[in-house]
Amino acid sequence: MAFTITIMGLYFAILAGLGIYKATKIKNQTDFSVAGRSLSPWILVGTMLATWVGTGSILGNAGKAYQTGLAALILPLGSICGIILLTRVAGKVRSYEKFTVPEILADRYGETARLLGVFALVCAYMVIVSYQYNAGGAVLFTILEGSSFQISLKTATFLAATFIIIYTMLAGLVSVAYTDVGNGIIMTISLMIAFPFLWYTAGGWSGMETAFAGMGKSGHMDFWGVYSNIELVNFLLPPFLLILGDANMYQRFFASKDAEGATKATFALIFFVAIVEILIIACAWVASSLITEETKGKYILITIAHSFLNHGFLISLLGALMLTTIIGIIISTADSYLLVPATTIMRDVYQTHVDPNADEKTVVLLSRALVVALGLIAFGVSYAFSKSETFFTKALYAYTIYGAAITPALVAALFWEKVSNIGAITSIIAGIFITIMWSELGNIFSNSFTQSEFYKSTDAVLPAIFASVSCLIIFSLLFPDKAKK
Incomplete structure (x- = not known):
């Protein structure tokens, strides 16, 4: 235990030292928000990988693998397909020289679309940051449980949130991007060692068959027929929509040295995301044959890594590295999803509508203040979610808010000349409204529809994206912009 705490402490000390050092290099908003537009393709790959493969993968997809077994290997398909399409977007986005996604919406559709985009982004990203706090707290709690340093889960979550907020506030993307590379390398290596x-x-395939049969989970060895068609839509569409329009990815494109580098990095990202996501689920699937306590399934990778700590030096080292990597990835993802809304509010609200002439020193100072404010809001949200939902469910909900509301209008802005302002605005509104209403409909009304199998089995993503895309197309055709007639 002391060995793990030492490695974890060393990791945090390195992160803190790097954050403090990089903070001295921040001179303007470009440095803080998009790393001075200086990132090379391989740095971009590392930071995009560590940003995307966060709690939704480490705990969400892994937890789903514990519940359903081998079939969970299909879960990365949505995000991989999204990244494939991103290869067509990356270079085009970098050429815009922007800071935020709502800036693209504003250039194409006007201020109303910008502000609606800000609202949808902040709502979705606060949910995502909140469950990163919960996950970070869960790792700390598990590591320290039973030791002389034991703390409550609430305290562990508070400590995780505090570190994330301070680290993000110090140096923004310029520090996050470079530590992401290290996190990505360690994560990949530790998973490649852990799986065999x-x-x-x-006991290999036969040992797992026997173990799952003893647990009454023989279906965990099946790949086909486990998920229904509607479940596949519910599980694959939200990450596909999110990553295709994810402001984190676009921020990385803006931070690239050039458009060519952004495109090359995105092509490489397809391979690395596929490898890491599959390894995470495969490790969780195999580990679930070794863990009989259902309460441990929510944190299956944390549980199995923690169990390594008493099996000799090399295996203990693997467990310590896995735990350190898990919390490192959580911190990296939380930093990114906290920095983006802070940058967005600063660029698209304050600098646009409050003080367009704000000097660079003021902008950086207020950006840091926004990180703290939004971090505290996300901490409040983390308590609201801490007991009510699984990480997988939280991730799908947040992905749907953003993906259904922003992605259709954003992609149309890049590739469809006939899209109109009214079409985009109604699309964003429909995506937000349907996502929230569909998720809450069963709590508001009790009737034949909310009690039907269709409603219970259908996630908000399907009606939300249908409404969003329908509004985008129909209203663009019915109400074209005058200049585009």
């Missing part, structure tokens, strides 16, 4: 070890420990 887990496979051997579980």
Whole structure:
């Protein structure tokens, strides 16, 4: 235990030192928000990988693998397909020289679309940051449980949130991007070592078959027929929509040295995301044959990494590295999803509508203040979600808010000349409204529809994206912009 705490402490000290050092290099908003537009393709790959593969993968997809088994290997398909399409977007986005996604919406559709985009982005990203806090707290709690340093889960979550807020506030993207590369490398290596070890420990395919049969979970060895068609839509569409329009990815494109580098990095990202996502789910699937306590399934990778700590030096080192990597990825993802809304509010609200002539020193200072303010809001949201939902469910909800509201209008802005201001505005409103209303309809009304199998089995993503895309197309055709007639 002391060994793990030492490695974790060393990791945090390196992060803190890097954050403090990089903070001295921040001179303007470009440095703070888009790393001075200086990132090379390989740095971009590392930071995009570590940003995307966060709690939704480490705890969400892994937790789903614990529940359903081998079939969970299909879950990364949505995000991989989204990244494939992003290769067509990356270079085009970088050429805009922007800071935020709502700036693109404003240039194409006007101020109303910009402000609606800000609202949808902030709502979705506060949810995403909130469950990063919960996940970070869960890791700290698990590591310290039973030791002389044991703390409550609430305290662990508070400490995780505090570190994330301070680290993000110090140096913005310029520090996050470079630590992401290290996190990505360690994560990939530790998972590649962990999988064969887990496979051997579980007794291979036959050992897992026997173990799952003893648990009454023989279906965990099946890939086909586990998820229904509607479940596949519910699980794959939200991450596809999010990553295709994810402001984090676009921020990385803006931070690239050039358009060519952004495109190259995105092509490489397809391979790395596929490898890491599959390894995460495969490790969780094998590990679930070794863990009989249902309460541990929510944190299956944390649980199995923690169990390594008493198996000799090399295996203990692997467990310590896995735990450190998990919390590192959580911190990286939280930093990114906290920095983006802070940058967005600063660029698209304050500098546009409050003080367009604000000097660089003021902008950086207020950007840091916004990180703290939004971080505290997300901390409040984390308590609201802490007991009510699984990480997988929280992730899908947040992805849907953003993906259904912003992605259709954003992609249309880049590729469809006939899209109109009214079409985009109604699309964003429909995406937000349907996502929230569909999710809450069963709590508001009790009738034949809310009790139907269709409503219970259908996630908000399907009606929300249908309404969003329909509004985008129909209203663009019915009410074209005058200049485009």
